[in-house]
Amino acid sequence: MPETVPVIAVDGTAGSGKGTLARNLANELGWHYLDSGALYRAIGLAVLERGANPDDAGACSEIARGLRIETQTLPESIRLLLDGVDVTARIREPEVGHVASRVSVHPEVRRALLDHQRAARRMPGLVADGRDMGTVIFPNACLKIHLTASLEERARRRQRQLEEMGINARLNTLIDELNQRDLQDMRRGASPLIQAPDAILIDTSACSIEEVHAKARACLPGILTQSDKGTHS
Ligand code: DC
Secondary structure, X not given: OHHHOOEEEEEEOOOOOHHHHHHHHHHHHOOEEEEHHHHHHHHHHHHHHOXXXXXXXXXXXXXXXXXXXXXXXXOOOEEEEEOOEEOOOHHHOHHHHHHHHHHOOOHHHHHHHHHHHHOOOOOOOEEEEEOOHHHHHOOOOOEEEEEEOOHHHHHHHHHXXXXXXXXXXXXXXXXHHHHHHHHHHHHOOXXXXXXXXXXXXXXXXXXXXXXXXXXXXXXXXXXXXXHHHHHHO
């Protein structure tokens, strides 16, 4: 029964470190990993490629419903295929992130991704990252972590990531863009980014990747015992 498969939900703002934490936890536990943001990015990319208006709910949901999104897990990475085409690198482009945030406000677009996300809940467990993993998609997750970090620190991290991709960006521009994205993700009516009441809050501003991992890890032992009971009953 999928409902008995344990889920760890990691939600937070862009650049808070949720992807890194979720991937590392999944690797350590040998669980599946769901990057829900990649799915919204795939729709954002398709909307861009087709020249549709990201604010047009009807057009975006039609595109979302017609897309075939597949994820392939390789030993070192996860590939995303859109209608059979590998778009793993393209969905990481900054413009695609912004369009993803705009298309994700439409409830019909979110509905189109619901089954895909819930289907990722498979034995022995799932670590899922996004904005609404603990609040909407997996409300009965056995552990919910909400990550946050200062705007400046998140912009610095984004600047370093872009540098690695050969893209130079000004810090102030990145701060403005992240701020705009935060507001859009938090203020939308459908599944806004909010901290679930039962989520553990971790501020990653002054933490290394290892420190964040250790804090999350410290919440695990009891949870794993609980999920063992769930799967054997
Ligand atoms: O996590 P990310 O930066 O790759 O996500 C890109 C956008 O997708 C984000 O700004 C809002 C949207 N998103 C969402 O609405 N719900 C999710 N669970 C994940 C992402």
